[in-house]
Amino acid sequence: MALEQGDELPELSVTPDKYLTVRYAGASGDYNPIHIDEEFAKAVGLPSRILHGLYGMALVARAATEAGGGPASLARLGVQFRGMGLPEQEITVSGTVADAGEAVTTVHLEARQGENAIIREGVAELRR
Amino acid sequence: MALSTDAVGTSYPPVLYAVGREKVREYALAVGETDPLHLDHEAARAAGYADLVAPPMFTVVYSAPAIGPALFDPVVGIDFARMVHGGQAFSWGPLVVAGDEVTTTVTVKSIEEKKGLGFFVFESVSANQEGHTVCVGTWTNIVRGL
Numbered sequence: 001m002a003l004e005q006g007d008e009l010p011e012l013s014v015t016p017d018k019y020l021t022v023r024y025a026g027a028s029g030d031y032n033p034i035h036i037d038e039e040f041a042k043a044v045g046l047p048s049r050i051l052h053g054l055y056g057m058a059l060v061a062r063a064a065t066e067a068g069g070g071p072a073s074l075a076r077l078g079v080q081f082r083g084m085g086l087p088e089q090e091i092t093v094s095g096t097v098a099d100a101g102e103a104v105t106t107v108h109l110e111a112r113q114g115e116n117a118i119i120r121e122g123v124a125e126l127r128r
Numbered sequence: 129m130a131l132s133t134d135a136v137g138t139s140y141p142p143v144l145y146a147v148g149r150e151k152v153r154e155y156a157l158a159v160g161e162t163d164p165l166h167l168d169h170e171a172a173r174a175a176g177y178a179d180l181v182a183p184p185m186f187t188v189v190y191s192a193p194a195i196g197p198a199l200f201d202p203v204v205g206i207d208f209a210r211m212v213h214g215g216q217a218f219s220w221g222p223l224v225v226a227g228d229e230v231t232t233t234v235t236v237k238s239i240e241e242k243k244g245l246g247f248f249v250f251e252s253v254s255a256n257q258e259g260h261t262v263c264v265g266t267w268t269n270i271v272r273g274l
Binding site: 028029053057059061070076081 | 151154155158160161182183184185192193212214217220266
């Protein structure tokens with residue numbers, strides 16, 4: 001499927017379960033207690049344990065590679081982390097093709113939980 | 129607290145990470161990958177790869193051991209209680225597959241104050257055993273309340 005300027009990527013929806021942050025901590029090696037310890041997270045002023053920002057970025061990357069034709073298609077991805085992501089709430093990743101050049105397709109992406117944008121200003125460059 | 133820029137330009141010793149098949153699978157499952165290239169080594173081999181293909185964002189796994197010493201360097205001087213991960217960018221070269229040995233070197237790119245926030249930017253450069261650059265990462269950490 002050739003992506004053209006203005007195309008919207010298929011929306012990716014994921015609801016991380018209660019223990020996702022524990023599995024991601026193990027998989028990634030990031031054991032910061034704000035992600036895995038409810039009491040610690042609340043003690044430092046967070047509403048609850050929060051998702052790893054790089055987990056959200058991985059979902060954005062997956063949306064990009066699934067649309068781009070596989071892992072080899074992703075040449076670059078840059079994002080900004082903003083609102084905190086929370087377990088057990090649906091995340092939706094959306095993307096729009098900003099430019100379809102001869103060699104590179106540029107896609108703008110974001111990940112949201114309801115009104116809360118957890119990954120903003122995502123820019124992916126996909127190899128054609 | 130005033131920012132010190134003394135650490136800008138500092139590079140840390142390279143860190144070698146050996147990519148294991150089950151680690152790739154564990155990571156791929158955690159982030160919900162469904163592409164068989166990341167989950168089924170026979171499918172990956174049939175597609176021409178030597179073994180399971182690491183998802184691009186697996187870069188956080190092989191580069192993290194190299195990022196740690198830079199983040200925690202007292203000369204850099206990050207106050208972790210007030211730090212947030214502000215932004216992240218990666219550029220990828222050839223795919224990493226299970227069995228690869230990836231060496232990552234981290235450099236402090238910039239330390240700047242903007243509107244009372246401290247911006248600490250690190251660059252990671254990861255190369256495989258053949259010397260090909262597989263990923264370059266730009267890690268931006270923001271410290272509030274300088």
